[in-house]
Amino acid sequence: MALDNIRLEVMNTVEKSVQGFIEKYLIPVEEIWQPTDLLPNLQNESGFDEVHQIREEAKELGYDFWVVLVADMVTEEALPTYESWLMDMEGVEQHGKSKGEHNAWAKWVRHWTGEENRHGDTLNKYLYLSGRVDMKEVEKTTQHLINDGFDIGTGRDPYRNFVYTSFQELATNISHKRVGQLAKKKGNKMLGKMCNIIAGDEMRHYMAYREFVKTIFEHDPSEMMLAFQDMMKKKIVMPAQFIRESGQGIAEAFENFSNAAQRLGVYTTYDYIDILRKLNDYWEIDKMRSLTDDAEKARDYLMALPDRMHRIADRIAVPQDQHKFKWVEANGMV
Numbered sequence: 001m002a003l004d005n006i007r008l009e010v011m012n013t014v015e016k017s018v019q020g021f022i023e024k025y026l027i028p029v030e031e032i033w034q035p036t037d038l039l040p041n042l043q044n045e046s047g048f049d050e051v052h053q054i055r056e057e058a059k060e061l062g063y064d065f066w067v068v069l070v071a072d073m074v075t076e077e078a079l080p081t082y083e084s085w086l087m088d089m090e091g092v093e094q095h096g097k098s099k100g101e102h103n104a105w106a107k108w109v110r111h112w113t114g115e116e117n118r119h120g121d122t123l124n125k126y127l128y129l130s131g132r133v134d135m136k137e138v139e140k141t142t143q144h145l146i147n148d149g150f151d152i153g154t155g156r157d158p159y160r161n162f163v164y165t166s167f168q169e170l171a172t173n174i175s176h177k178r179v180g181q182l183a184k185k186k187g188n189k190m191l192g193k194m195c196n197i198i199a200g201d202e203m204r205h206y207m208a209y210r211e212f213v214k215t216i217f218e219h220d221p222s223e224m225m226l227a228f229q230d231m232m233k234k235k236i237v238m239p240a241q242f243i244r245e246s247g248q249g250i251a252e253a254f255e256n257f258s259n260a261a262q263r264l265g266v267y268t269t270y271d272y273i274d275i276l277r278k279l280n281d282y283w284e285i286d287k288m289r290s291l292t293d294d295a296e297k298a299r300d301y302l303m304a305l306p307d308r309m310h311r312i313a314d315r316i317a318v319p320q321d322q323h324k325f326k327w328v329e330a331n332g333m334v
């Protein structure tokens with residue numbers, strides 16, 4: 001049997017558990033929060049007082065903070081890219097085999113997308129109400145990012161994709177959580193709560209994707225190990241890797257955004273290393289036996305990688321100069 005067919009076979013086997021994963025890790029529409037729960041309700045007159053409060057509190061937040069919040073929001077808003085990418089994975093069948101029969105993986109992708117869609121929606125409305133950012137510039141960036149797509153180095157391989165999503169969901173959990181903490185510290189209660197609740201969704205998603213990988217490890221350990229190694233060798237790129245401002249070339253805004261996030265301590269190289277350690281632990285990489293020779297080497301590589309990366313990270317300084325973005329006005333550039 002060809003290798004690819006084994007992957008497909010594994011995906012079809014695991015598919016039988018996916019309905020259970022949906023029930024365990026996602027929340028039904030009727031029960032889950034909606035953006036309106038966290039934002040001023042403008043059907044009431046008192047909603048306008050809350051808008052006023054948002055605008056007042058927003059004055060306390062610094063330049064890097066707005067840059068990071070904008071880029072986080074834009075990353076969430078590029079959701080069409082992620083849904084179409086995941087829907088294209090091997091083993092995910094968008095079209096039911098017969099009428100009424102739907103592939104559970106496709107259902108997962110749709111339901112996950114439904115949850116994710118609320119994140120960009122919430123942050124977009126908040127940013128609009130805050131009055132602190134040039135929304136048209138932000139909107140152009142979002143449209144560019146969707147146009148530019150991304151390439152995360154996974155191809156259509158579900159093993160590589162699930163390593164990527166496990167990693168990325170935890171990364172977004174960390175960054176939303178930290179942005180929320182910074183907001184709260186400056187007295188922005190509403191924004192603090194918003195970010196915290198979004199971070200909670202990302203945690204559930206992380207737990208689901210790492211479970212997919214763990215299950216695949218039970219069926220196809222050597223190939224799963226090699227896929228994990230391959231992703232870590234390439235490095236996990238951010239979903240907003242191609243972000244740009246209007247008038248810029250592809251990806252030109254990414255480094256400056258990433259530096260701002262590092263300066264604020266919202267997401268740093270040390271977080272990246274920490275995520276890798278957590279995944280190594282959860283998948284019990286050190287305990288994996290009966291691997292092919294290549295997969296054994298991959299296991300050893302993965303076990304040694306966090307320490308190695310730590311040594312390199314200690315030698316790299318984060319640039320301190322703030323870039324002036326079109327998204328955020330420069331007055332109050334602190």
Ligand SMILES: [Fe+2]
Pocket residue numbers: 076116119172202
């Ligand atoms: Fe999200």
Ligand SMILES: [Fe+2]
Pocket residue numbers: 116169172201202205
């Ligand atoms: Fe998520």
